[in-house]
Amino acid sequence: MNILVCISQVPDTTTKVKFTDNNTRLDTTGIQWVINPWDELSLTRALELKDDASSGVAKVSVALVGPVSTEPTIRKALAIGADDAYRVDTEALDAYQVAAQLAEVVKAGSFDIILCGIESSDYNGSNVGGMLAEFLNYPSVSGISHLEVQDGQVQVNREIDGGREMLVLPTPFVGIVQKGIAREPRIAAMRGIMMARKKTIQLVDAARVEPLTRTLAYEPPQPRPACKFIDPDNPEQLIALLQNEAKVI
Amino acid sequence: MSVLVYTENWNGSFKKLSFELASYAARLAEMLNTNPIAVSIGQVGRDELEKLSKYGIKKTITIEHDGLTQFDTQTYTRVIADLANSQSAKAIVLSNNNTGKSLAPRLSVRLKAAVASGVGQLPEQLSPFVVKKRAFSGNAQAGLELKTEMKIITLAQNSFELVEKPVDMVIEKAEADLSGIIPKATVKDVEIQTGKLLLSDAEIVVSGGRGMKSPDNWAPIEELAGLLNGATACSRPVSDEGWRPHEEHTGQTGKIIAPNLYVAIGISGATQHLAGISASKYIVAINNDKDAPIFEAAQYGIVGDASRVLPRLVEALKKAKSA
Structure with missing residues (x-):
């Protein structure tokens, strides 16, 4: 059984984002790029399954849609333990383009489980996984917080209103992953970093797909007014403010 | 059309x-x-x-x-x-x-x-x-x-x-045409907590962070949430420690919520936490560190230790409600 983890690179989550070119583009100066947090957790879980001989998972690959500048991020995934990687050589403009490219990678390969993070922490679209599944006509389950594979049998938990649902799934399928799938992301060890240099990143030509959307401009959120401090010995004042000023209780 | x-x-x-x-x-x-x-x-x-x-x-x-x-x-x-x-x-x-x-x-x-x-x-x-x-x-x-x-x-x-x-x-x-569709997933089990307000539906959320010091200190948070008809939530370290269930984790990698009122208790307000709650209409912060970033996001703040401030707040709220 083979797992493909779709990854993207995002600014480190502590980055103070700034924009350039009349606020139409992210200012990438000084940005530290990392694997999107949910993709990283998906990869960690895939590798945990591969380490467990009873799972039947033989190989873990990663795929990324992006220009050559994204290769350090792919190397990071290989250093953590992915066996090989695919990079579709194009700068995609929206989720539709990304998913269409990933669909070609999946069709050309032989994967049983395809994992995508529930969203990327930069564009917050939550679209690539579901779009990929529809392009492939595969079933998809969104909001997966647990993934178990035993002798090729796949079981997932997904969050539903007020609780969780445990599902048994046939392969192939697209799993759209949220927090909980793995505890801590795996960190690359020196040996992994050395080995990653020898692993292959297969270059894939981009398919011709037009984007469906275009980002016109970004704007920072409205600044919040300064905090009103209340004497800890006078919580009555806080209650009065919430009742009469904010009118929320 | x-x-x-x-x-x-x-x-x-x-x-x-x-x-x-x-x-x-x-x-x-x-x-x-x-x-x-x-x-x-x-x-x-x-x-x-x-x-x-x-x-x-x-x-x-x-x-x-x-x-x-x-x-x-x-x-x-x-x-x-x-x-x-x-x-x-x-x-x-x-x-x-x-x-x-x-x-x-x-x-x-x-x-x-x-x-x-x-x-x-x-x-x-x-x-x-x-x-x-x-x-x-x-x-x-x-x-x-x-x-x-x-x-x-x-x-x-x-x-x-x-x-x-x-x-x-x-x-x-309307009739649905499901010809040719075979649902592929089989539901093996479902766990539902009934009677609990869904975090995503809650208009008021009371949330605790590491400043609560121990999972044993959650009673006043639950009491406050109960008095306000709100749901309880927590920060990432709290759910990672297993003090509270993952479903309660609000923040960038947890739940992203936008209640009318978010009460952050003992939460310092890391960027990742703020990403999950910044769309709240009003934020109240209770924290013993006056320089904690949560106060930059909050409209109302109390600088003080949760163990001291919370019981008083609960008492004051009870009085206000019975008045």
Whole structure:
């Protein structure tokens, strides 16, 4: 059984984002790029399954849609333990383009489980996984917080209103992953970093797909007014403010 | 022509988000000079369905089918896509929750319709169609142009005010064509905590962080939440430590919420936490470090130790409620 983890690179989550070119583009100066947090957790879980001989998972690959500048991020995934990687050589403009490219990678390969993070922490679209599944006509389950594979049998938990649902799934399928799938992301060890240099990143030509959307401009959120401090010995004042000023209780 | 809105119900009652979606769809339909049509899948009584008319919905299509009792994304996508085509939808509106997030991208590919997700406002302009959406985990808004004829919008929860606009509504029963569809997932087990307010539906959320020092100190948080009819939440270290369940984790990698009031107790307010709560209308912070970043996001703050401040706040609230 083979797992493909779709990854993207995002600014480190502590980055103070700034924009350039009349606020139409992210200012990438000084940005530290990392694997999107949910993709990283998906990869960690895939590798945990591969380490467990009873799972039947033989190989873990990663795929990324992006220009050559994204290769350090792919190397990071290989250093953590992915066996090989695919990079579709194009700068995609929206989720539709990304998913269409990933669909070609999946069709050309032989994967049983395809994992995508529930969203990327930069564009917050939550679209690539579901779009990929529809392009492939595969079933998809969104909001997966647990993934178990035993002798090729796949079981997932997904969050539903007020609780969780445990599902048994046939392969192939697209799993759209949220927090909980793995505890801590795996960190690359020196040996992994050395080995990653020898692993292959297969270059894939981009398919011709037009984007469906275009980002016109970004704007920072409205600044919040300064905090009103209340004497800890006078919580009555806080209650009065919430009742009469904010009118929320 | 129509604006199609996918409503969600829970045990036969509409979730509050369904009325927010209805309000949004009614306004959008007005802008597009067309009619808002609601879709309701599953058993919902007539009185409950009628509630949609209060928010400007002129037609509701209900579908009941044995093949739809289990939520299967492929099956639901097909049903909604078929309706979008038969009702000549110019736009489809869904919630930006797990359900909406699983359907919108599939519908997008199936109908070749552009998606804007995490939207909180009506479009800024119609040609080209530009709508603002959340980006960079709440650190920016993006103006997004949707270039296709049909548009899909997922609405951020609790971001759009309910707009009461009573109209006459017709209810139509529709058949779903599920031929050739075999749901592939089998449900093995379901765990539901009944009687608990859903975090995503809560208008008031009381949340604890590492400053609570121990899972044994959560009683006043639960009491405060109870007094305010709110839900409880927590920060990431708290759920990572196993003090509270993962479902309560709010923040960038946890739940992203937008209640009317968020009370952060013993939470320092790391960027990642703020990403999950910054859309809250009011934030109250209680923290013993006056320089904690949470006070930059909060409108009201108390500098003090939670173990000292909380019991007093609970007492004061009890008094205020009985007054």
